[in-house]
Amino acid sequence: MKNPFSHINYDHTKDMELIHQALEGSSKALENLxxxxxxxxxNIALKMVLSxxxxxxxxxxxxxxxxxxxxxxxxxxxxRTWLYRITFNHFLKMKKYWLEDTIxxxxxxxxxxxxxxxxxxxxxxxxxxxxxxxxxxxDKEAKEEAV
Numbered sequence: 001m002k003n004p005f006s007h008i009n010y011d012h013t014k015d016m017e018l019i020h021q022a023l024e025g026s027s028k029a030l031e032n033l034x035x036x037x038x039x040x041x042x043n044i045a046l047k048m049v050l051s052x053x054x055x056x057x058x059x060x061x062x063x064x065x066x067x068x069x070x071x072x073x074x075x076x077x078x079x080r081t082w083l084y085r086i087t088f089n090h091f092l093k094m095k096k097y098w099l100e101d102t103i104x105x106x107x108x109x110x111x112x113x114x115x116x117x118x119x120x121x122x123x124x125x126x127x128x129x130x131x132x133x134x135x136x137x138x139d140k141e142a143k144e145e146a147v
Contacts, residue, residue, distance in 0.1 A: 010122075015079040023071060030070075034063055040080060041066075041087050043119070048091045050112055058094075062087050081124040088132050 015036070021029035038059060045058035065086055073082050121129065 010078075010080060012078045012080075016075060019070060019073060019075075019079065030067065033070075034067070037066070037080070037083055038063060041083060044084060044087045045091070047116070048088075050116075058087065058090060062090055065090065077128075078124050080122070081128045084125050084128045085132065088129070092132075092136070 015033070018029045018033045018036075022033060041062050042055055042059040045062070046052060046055035049055055049058065062083070066083060069086075073079065
């Protein structure tokens with residue numbers, strides 16, 4: 001199985017064709033788009049929550065968001081960057097923080113992180129992650145000023 005984070009085999013042009021066809025009503029194109037990116041979304045979610053079960057739930061929820069908000073994708077970035085942002089935002093907005101139940105100490109969390117496979121982000125993912133971190137810091141500063 002090929003690495004779902006790999007940008008070497010990623011074809012943005014093919015995604016744009018599938019998106020266009022899906023928006024015109026092709027259920028097959030939408031199905032292909034979902035199948036093409038579900039492992040990518042799952043792997044992002046797994047890195048965030050450290051639980052395969054919870055990552056599956058997040059993947060399903062993000063795929064629903066992808067399908068329902070597909071018309072909002074403007075093509076200003078790669079489709080995967082857009083999906084990464086949706087996944088990361090979903091993670092940030094979750095009402096239940098699974099990590100609070102899972103992580104009982106910094107030492108245990110560090111050990112869990114050490115056991116995880118290290119997969120490099122694509123340049124697009126790195127940019128998206130930096131933007132999200134910047135936004136989170138701005139939100140944090142705004143909340144601190146309000147207090």
